[in-house]
Amino acid sequence: MKHSTTPQTRRGHRGGPARRIGRTLALVLPVVLVLSGTLAVTRVNWTGSPSGSVLAASDVSAAGLPAEKAARAPQDVLRDRLMTELREENPGVVLTHLQQAVNGHPRLARHCSSIARALGRAAVRIYGAPRAQSYARPVCDTAFASGVLAARG
Numbered sequence: 001m002k003h004s005t006t007p008q009t010r011r012g013h014r015g016g017p018a019r020r021i022g023r024t025l026a027l028v029l030p031v032v033l034v035l036s037g038t039l040a041v042t043r044v045n046w047t048g049s050p051s052g053s054v055l056a057a058s059d060v061s062a063a064g065l066p067a068e069k070a071a072r073a074p075q076d077v078l079r080d081r082l083m084t085e086l087r088e089e090n091p092g093v094v095l096t097h098l099q100q101a102v103n104g105h106p107r108l109a110r111h112c113s114s115i116a117r118a119l120g121r122a123a124v125r126i127y128g129a130p131r132a133q134s135y136a137r138p139v140c141d142t143a144f145a146s147g148v149l150a151a152r153g
Contacts, residue, residue: 112140120147
């Protein structure tokens with residue numbers, strides 16, 4: 001019997017094309033997700049205007065806006081936009097947009113509670129306490145509901 005000097009191993013599925021594709025996806029997919037998330041955050045309309053055109057976050061000063069509007073903090077712009085939207089939409093829709101903004105721009109998370117409380121107080125003025133309370137849900141740790149309660153008493 002003749003013996004080979006090369007070890008024979010059972011390769012099966014271990015080194016096939018599926019494994020190479022899996023490794024490639026494992027390396028490339030996180031990079032793609034991070035880049036697409038970063039691009040999405042820079043495309044948020046922070047100007048507060050409901051126009052169809054969206055400015056990149058870095059383009060605010062180049063848009064011809066007054067200096068005081070361009071210098072406003074993103075959380076102030078978001079709060080004003082949501083307050084305006086609250087007059088046109090029900091609080092449930094506005095809370096969804098608040099959550100989407102915080103998810104899309106995580107630096108806003110520390111301002112989420114104060115914005116939600118302000119929305120709760122404004123909802124009481126617009127809709128009355130019982131109806132405003134009916135829209136409360138756990139956005140920003142139930143801060144909307146605490147804003148409603150604060151406006152009631």
